[in-house]
Amino acid sequence: MSEEEKLLQEAKKLPWEERLFHKNWKVRNEAHIDLAALCDSISDPKDPCIREFGPFFEKTVAESNAPMQEKTLDALIAYLRAVDADAGRYAKEVCDAIVAKCLTGRPKTVEKAQASFMLRIELEAVDAFLDAMEKAIKNKVARAVVAAIDVMLLASSEFGAKILSPRRILKIIKIKMSVHLLKDIF
Template sequence: MSTEDEKLLKEAKKLPWDERLAHKNWKVRNDANIDLAAVCDSITDPKDPRLRDFGPLFRKTVADSNAPVQEKALDALIAFLRAADADAGRYAKEICDAVVAKCLTGRPKTVEKSQAVFLLWVELEAVDVFLEAMDKAIKNKVAKAVVPAIDVMFQALSEFGAKVVPPKKLLKMLPELFDHQDQNVRASSKGLTLELCRWIGKDPVKSILFEKMRDTMKKELESELANVTGTARPTRKIRSEQDKEPEQEVITENVGTGASEDSVVEAPQEIDEYELVDPVDILSPLDKSGFWDGVKATKWSERRDAVAELTKLASTKRIAPGDFTEICRTLKKLATDVNLAVSVEAVQAIGNLARGLRNHFSGSSRILLPTLLEKLKEKSQL
């Protein structure tokens, strides 16, 4: 380093952090990021007021146009996130968006450090912000930016588990990636799908995703699903859980000859497929289908067809809550229709509504229960 550079860096150290990090000379910016990382590494109290001052700086530093400086900025960000606590989440969105926009198409080391940053945000319980950023990343037209995003979601799920990283959000992102023109994107998507199977089971994943896949990918996944065995276990804890570790160890020591820690952790995680899918509004399309005119028709076939439309709409896995009172009053009448085909279709529609609405159907069930119990008696007499 020349004497002139040494003098420049020495003078720059007197400047405030924001001015050093935005300096026109890249060597000054580089040196500032190195110093910032060192300061963050020295901080042992996550409530240290300096962390609050540093948080807003990273939105711009990680977007540095100079690749080596950008890497040093990511190093400083990693040091910051290791020193901080969940309070740093206030800066998560802007920083994650900047990393997605500027770092995922960078050099391999830059991408690797970006992924480390994302995993630290998950550790700091900013998982929703992380997944929102990944949703933006997978829409990038450059496949080179999409693959790291999928891979870091895989890492997050693999390391932290399905209780921390919501499978529902991952399942929503995957379908658009199955038909991606880049084979590396498709391969990474397949890997994430298989990892989901390890955490929530094969059946829920197949039920939700397989209908949205090409036959070729279905066959590939089917053949590999046979190799998905065992119960997945998290290998990394969120920061708040890490703070509880000493207490957990004391509890474990006091358990004595009870169930071993492994046996408790190995218990399979129960996943309700209902919670993995978004609710679907069926009231609006039902109104447009001519249902209300059809159920009043004099022809039995028109009444049956109108109810069949409701049965079809209500066959979705999860129905959005709404006012089903009038529908249930109508179904109560149709369940006792003189025509058996209409009656059977009405009972089928009621069953689908109950499955799709669950607790939201409890009020309507009171209207229908007496009639259904009478129908059950009729069946018993037969």
């Protein structure tokens, strides 16, 4: 057995928090794969086991390792599918972390970030989503702005005006257009 295999085997004995924030990225990777599998296997959203994972995603989503971001988003999506609307406690922080790190990533990462936003809306965290989109639209990286507009349009078509306020979305887009016009003038 190689040193790496021994490390991964030993790490499986650690508590979730230590595994998810381990210094070795392969341990973190395995932890996120295991977490996604665990969340997929949970059928009761009130299961106390799943409640402990919510606070971890704020930091794990902000991962700088690109392949790890995808694994983290996979775990987040599995978590969001397993929990109920009570998971909204961490929505703002997690949505902000996704905007900061994931909307400028690889295409698959952006796609998974958008899927996690859609699940947040399903879990009634609309305000956290729109607040995050307001930050995303002000991003200097064009890919992040395009991804934010895409997910707002998708959410509007999926959930409609009763869930997502068209005025608020238009206001967010208007902010970006105003900033863009001011840059052109000056």
